[in-house]
Amino acid sequence: MTIFWFSLKRSFSNTTNLIFLTLFPVGAIFLPMGEVWPFLPYGYQFFGIIVLFVGIRLATIILEDRAKGVVKRLAVAPVTHFQYLTQNLLAFSIILILQSIIVIYGGVLYGHELYHPEWLLVLFISFSFTSLAVALAWISLYRSKETSFLVYMSVIFLIVFLGGLLMPIEAFPDILQRIAVIFPTYWLSEGIVWIVFGNDISEFLLINGVLWLYTIIFLVIGSVRRIN
Amino acid sequence: MMIASMQGVVKRYGSNIVLDYVDLAIDEGEIIGLLGPNGAGKTTLIQTLTGMIPFEKGQVTLFGDVKAPFSNKNKEKIGLVTQEITIFEELTAKENLQFFAGVYGLKGEEKKNSVQEALEFVGLSDRANKMPKKFSGGMKRRLNIACALTHRPRFIIMDEPTVGIDPQSRNYILEAVKKLREEGTTILYTTHYMEEVQAIASRVVIMDQGQIIKEGTVDELIKTIQHEEKVKIDVTDAGQIPLNKLESVTGVKQVNVDGNQIMIISEANSGNLDRILSLIKAHAGVLGIQADKPNLEDVFLTLTGKQLRDKVGEE
Numbered sequence: 001m002t003i004f005w006f007s008l009k010r011s012f013s014n015t016t017n018l019i020f021l022t023l024f025p026v027g028a029i030f031l032p033m034g035e036v037w038p039f040l041p042y043g044y045q046f047f048g049i050i051v052l053f054v055g056i057r058l059a060t061i062i063l064e065d066r067a068k069g070v071v072k073r074l075a076v077a078p079v080t081h082f083q084y085l086t087q088n089l090l091a092f093s094i095i096l097i098l099q100s101i102i103v104i105y106g107g108v109l110y111g112h113e114l115y116h117p118e119w120l121l122v123l124f125i126s127f128s129f130t131s132l133a134v135a136l137a138w139i140s141l142y143r144s145k146e147t148s149f150l151v152y153m154s155v156i157f158l159i160v161f162l163g164g165l166l167m168p169i170e171a172f173p174d175i176l177q178r179i180a181v182i183f184p185t186y187w188l189s190e191g192i193v194w195i196v197f198g199n200d201i202s203e204f205l206l207i208n209g210v211l212w213l214y215t216i217i218f219l220v221i222g223s224v225r226r227i228n
Numbered sequence: 229m230m231i232a233s234m235q236g237v238v239k240r241y242g243s244n245i246v247l248d249y250v251d252l253a254i255d256e257g258e259i260i261g262l263l264g265p266n267g268a269g270k271t272t273l274i275q276t277l278t279g280m281i282p283f284e285k286g287q288v289t290l291f292g293d294v295k296a297p298f299s300n301k302n303k304e305k306i307g308l309v310t311q312e313i314t315i316f317e318e319l320t321a322k323e324n325l326q327f328f329a330g331v332y333g334l335k336g337e338e339k340k341n342s343v344q345e346a347l348e349f350v351g352l353s354d355r356a357n358k359m360p361k362k363f364s365g366g367m368k369r370r371l372n373i374a375c376a377l378t379h380r381p382r383f384i385i386m387d388e389p390t391v392g393i394d395p396q397s398r399n400y401i402l403e404a405v406k407k408l409r410e411e412g413t414t415i416l417y418t419t420h421y422m423e424e425v426q427a428i429a430s431r432v433v434i435m436d437q438g439q440i441i442k443e444g445t446v447d448e449l450i451k452t453i454q455h456e457e458k459v460k461i462d463v464t465d466a467g468q469i470p471l472n473k474l475e476s477v478t479g480v481k482q483v484n485v486d487g488n489q490i491m492i493i494s495e496a497n498s499g500n501l502d503r504i505l506s507l508i509k510a511h512a513g514v515l516g517i518q519a520d521k522p523n524l525e526d527v528f529l530t531l532t533g534k535q536l537r538d539k540v541g542e543e
Contacts, residue, residue: 002330006319013318069312073375076278076308076385077331078300 003084007091010061020057024050025099029106033113037168039196041112044120047103048127048165048188052156054099055131056138056149058092059222063139063148085223089132096128115195119204123191126211130184133215136222164189184214229256230289231383231414232277237286239272239438246272247283248438254416256382259409261429262418263524265532268435270418271311274385277416278306291383304332307381311388313372315360321347321371322356325378332379339378346374349407351400366397373401383414390419402427422524432524436532450522453530454496456481458520459504461490464513477503488515 012018028050031043038045062085065071074084104121107114114120135152142148160166162176163185169177180186191207198204232254239247246269254260264270275281277288279296287294291302315324325343334342347353350370360368373389386405390398398421405428408415419425425432426446433443442449463469466488474483474490479498484491490508494500508514 002327006316006323006327006330009323010316010318069310069314070316072275072280072312073308073310073314073328074331075280076303076306077328078303078333079331080297 001087003079003087004091007061007088008095011058011091011095017057020050020054021095021099024053025103026106028103029110029112038192040114040120040192041107043103043107043112044114044192045165045189047124048185049156049160051096051099051124051128051131052135052160052185054096055092055128055135056152056156058095059132059135059139060145060149062088062136063142063145067143067145089136092132093129096132097125100124100128120192120195122208123188123195123204126208126215127184127188127191129215130211130218133218133222134184137218138222140222140224159183159185162186184211187211230254231256231291233287233289234273234277235287235289237276237283237288239269239276239281239283246438247276249286250438250440252277252433252440252443254383254414256414257409257412259405259415259417259428259430261425261432262416262435263422263425263432263528264418264435267437268532269438270435271387272438273435274308274387274416274418278308278385304379305382307376307379307384309373309376309384309386309389311391313368315368315371315375317359317361320357320359321352321363321374324360324371325374328375329378334379342378342380346377349377349404350374364394364397366393366400369393369397370400370404373404381413383416384408385416387418388420389417390421390424398424422528426524434528434531441531442527446524449524449527451496453527454522456496457494457498459492459494459501460518460520461492461504461508462515462517463488463490463508464515466490466512468511469508470511473507474504477507480504 012021025047028043028047031041031046033041065074071081071084075081100121104114104117104124108117138152138155139145139148162172162180163183164172164180165185165188169180169186169189172180187207187210191204194204194207230253234250234252237247237250238245248269250269250273252273262270262273272281276283277290279288279290279298282296288296290298291305293299293302316327319327322343325346326339329339329343344353347356350373352367352370352374355363355367360371363371369389373386376384390401393401402424405415405417409428409430417425417429430445431443432446432449434441434449442452444452466485469490471483471485474480474492477500479494479500480492481495482493492504505514505517
C-alpha cells in the first residue's frame with residue numbers, strides 16, 4: 001500500500017491543495033441559507049463546486065506522475081498499472097468521503113436544517129466519485145497540469161452554471177433545461193431538491209444511479225494506461 | 229551468465245519501424261554503452277527490453293522470463309534510471325527513496341538501511357530531509373539514480389543519466405557507476421557523451437535507424453575504422469633529417485614537414501615507430517611525440533555519418 005500512503009501524503013503537500021481540501025469545505029459550512037433558493041444553505045451548493053475542484057486537484061497527481069515519467073518507472077517495478085491506479089483512487093476517495101462527512105455533519109452541528117443528512121452524505125459521496133472520475137478522464141487528455149487545470153476551470157464554470165448549481169434550472173430557457181440533464185451537476189441539484197422535498201426513494205436511487213453511471217464511464221476512459 | 233537478451237525484435241509505430249530485427253545479449257557484470265543518434269531506437273529498445281511496451285516480432289528474455297509481463301520476482305532485479313527526472317518534488321529526498329523502496333516491497337529495517345545506503349551512495353545523506361525542489365540539477369539527477377538503487381537491483385538501465393548537469397555531478401555519477409560495476413552490477417547505459425562510454429563501458433553497442441550496426445569493446449570498434457596511424461614528432465632541426473630514408477621505412481605511406489614538426493602517416497598496426505625514432509635521433513633531437521589515434525567519436529561518425537553531441541535531447 002505504499003502508493004496509497006504516499007498518495008495521501010502528496011495530496012496535502014501543497015498550499016493550494018490544502019486550501020481546497022480543508023479551508024474551502026469548512027468555510028462552506030458557515031454560509032447562510034438563501035431566502036427563496038437554494039433549498040439548502042448556500043454552502044451545500046458551493047460544496048458541489050468545491051468537490052469538482054478537489055477532484056481535478058487530486059487527479060492532477062496522476063497527471064504529474066505521467067508527465068514526469070514516474071508511471072514509466074513504475075511500469076518496470078513489481079506493481080501493475082491497475083494497482084497504481086486503484087491505490088491512488090482509494091486515497092483520493094477517502095479524502096473526498098471525509099470531506100463530505102465533515103461538511104454535512106459539521107453543518108448539522110452548526111445548526112443547519114439538512115432534512116436527511118445521511119441521504120445528503122450518500123448524494124455527495126456519489127457526486128464526489130463522479131467528480132473524481134470526470135477529472136481522471138480529463139487529465140488523460142493532457143500532459144501539462146497547468147493547462148489541464150486552467151481549461152478545466154472553464155469547464156467547471158460551464159457545467160456548474162448549466163447544471164443548476166448557481167441558479168435554479170427553471171430560470172433557463174427550455175432548450176438549456178433539456179441540455180442540463182447531461183451534466184453531473186444537474187443530478188446533484190436534483191438530488192438536493194429530493195433531499196428537501198422528495199419522498200420516493202426510487203427517484204433518489206435514479207439520481208445516484210446516473211451519477212454512478214457517469215463515474216463508471218469516465219473511470220474506464222481515464223484508466224487507460226499511458227506511458228508516453 | 230546471460231541475464232537479458234533480444235532476438236530478432238521488431239517494433240513498429242504505425243508504418244515506422246523503430247526496432248528492426250534487433251539482437252542483443254547482455255551478460256552479468258557487463259556495462260554496455262548504448263550509443264545512437266536521436267531516433268535511433270535506444271529508448272524503444274529499453275522499453276521493449278523491460279517489458280514496458282509490446283513488440284511485433286522476436287523474443288525478449290529477462291532473467292529467464294521469456295515474455296512480458298515479467299514476473300515480479302524478476303522485476304525486482306531491475307532498476308530503471310529514466311531520462312526524465314522522475315522524483316517527487318513535494319516529498320523529501322528520503323521520502324522519495326522510501327516510496328520506491330516500498331514499491332519494490334522493502335519493509336522495516338531493510339527499507340531503512342537501503343534508503344540510507346542509497347542516499348550515501350549518491351552523496352545526498354546530508355540532504356535527506358530536504359525537498360528536491362531546492363536541489364541543483366546535478367543533485368536531482370543523483371536522487372533520480374538513487375531511486376533506482378534502493379532495492380539493490382542486479383541489472384540497472386540508465387537512460388541518459390547525465391543530461392544537462394555540471395561536470396562535477398557528472399564525475400560523481402560516473403564514479404558511482406564504476407562503483408556499481410565493481411560490485412558486479414550489470415548496467416545498460418545510454419548517453420550522448422562519448423567520453424562517458426569510453427570511461428565506463430566494457431562493451432559498446434551502436435544503434436542507428438532501429439538497427440544495431442556495430443558492437444564490441446572500444447578498442448575493437450576503433451580497430452574496425454583504423455586503416456592508418458598518424459604520428460607527429462617535434463624535432464630540434466627538421467632540415468637535418470633525410471626524409472627519403474623515413475619514407476622507405478616499412479609501412480610508412482607519407483611524410484610531411486611543417487617547421488620543426490614531422491608528420492608521418494603509416495599503415496595501421498605497422499609497428500614502425502621504433503625504427504622511425506632511431507632514424508630521426510641519428511640526425512636531430514626529439515622534443516615530443518604525438519600519436520593521433522581515432523576515438524569512439526570517429527567510429528560513431530564513420531558508422532552513422534551523424535554527429536552525436538549536438539543532438540542532445542529526447543529521443
